[in-house]
Amino acid sequence: MSEKLAGFGLGMRRPHYRSYIDGTAPVDFIEVISENFMIAGGKPLDTLMKARRNYRLALHGVSMSIGSADGLRSDYLTELRRLVDMMEPAVVSDHLCWTRIDGFNSHDLLPVPYTEEALAVVCRNIDRAQEAVGRRMLFENPSSYIAFPGGMTEWEFLAEMTRRTGCGLLLDVNNIYVSAQNHGFAAEDYLAGIPMDAVGQIHLAGHVQGEHLLIDTHDQPVPDEVWALYRAAMELAGPVPTMIERDDNIPELDELCAELDVARSISADSAAERIAA
């Protein structure tokens, strides 16, 4: 099986495990949360092994904490490498965020200030992570609800991060939309500032309107505004492996596949327009 991620995929969620084990889900790849499978053995690993025989795999982490000022945890990296060696995924990714400090782990994707100091910390941690995992990784842009004073925009930070470390980007289009609304920047400026040749994967998801802010819940269908932004991203980036990332309120598999068909259609339209141009 080729190890290059391509096409259109879904996050592998428990209600749909049987379809992935049987190989009947009409997707090109699956993505799982790495930490859910960084375990000794048992049914979860057995399920992933069986699904892996049918689909290319992306491992997507939530606890690496590349923004931590006090560095990465060696035991975490060892366990992740073990899983990578076992599953031979096409992609290994995590987030531009921090989750842990001084032994405290928030289990949330907390925002990093876009300062030179933070950039140096993040790049140092990415270098260590890529060496430990033995491959180039992708890092996802977060959605955020607080913006700290800093000298850079998020897209400037991401661009410099990829330049210094050689890492790739996992572009979550919903997260761009949510953060743009919450912090008052233009999503189009964000896309224009991203080094599109570094984008190795795209996430699509939904959100909800909170009392004051948009909340990135990943528990809703992809809304029209995010589809529009996806179209804009595809026009800039060209074909990029794309998936629906539904984390909660999981619908029937058919419903997610119908959303994926919309992504296929937008991607095909963008490709046709590029050829015509």
Next chain:
Amino acid sequence: MSLLALQRDFRDWLVTGEDSAAAALGGGPGTAVYQNNYRTALVSSLAETFQRLVLWLGEEDFEMAAARYIDARPPSSWTLDAYGEDFTDFVATLWPDDAEVAEIALIDWTVGQVFVGMDSYALCAEGLSVADWETAVIHPVPSLLVLPIRTNADEIWQALATEETPPPAEMAPRGTALLVWRQDLEPVFRRAEAHERDVLAWSAAGEGFAAVCARLADTLGEEAAVTTAGTLLGRWLAEGMIAAVG
């Protein structure tokens, strides 16, 4: 402010929820979103791990216990699944007169650990080939755990798991213990028979089958000891509890 100082301020806000800590982050509605995310994720994780305890206590009491646990034990592990590691001991302090509460939590926790424990093959009776019973040692599957219990928490747990009306809590006979292990991919448990716990403990300590029979003979007599040990071994093989004999 340095990155380290900012992250420590953020941690203080999540852990304490105090206004002064939020102010250090600039305040605003965004800080409340993170506070809510933090607590919601931890409560959800505990509820997922301790599903039968939620049913036994009811959601209100469970969420009260979870909230107090979150205040007392900020998470340190990188996997949420490990967050409930100390919850059994914690609920024991909240319900000191209801021993079944902590024991239901203990079963929830142990079953979850066994579910993702190390894989191993289980020996079946047909595969048993022992050259020398004098020295042969019984090796249980690595997932096997022995849980001493004081109440009928196991009966309550099973009833809750199958959506039946649970029995009232009561004390179990002195010396009751549960055997918890994984049959193929599914965790199972049952009460240990008389002498079963001892035989397992002696075997786990490396004593050979003959020595185990000899120790049993001290209380049962020689003939009954051999019969008991043989019956136990046959049951364990049938239940997928033995990794090797040799």
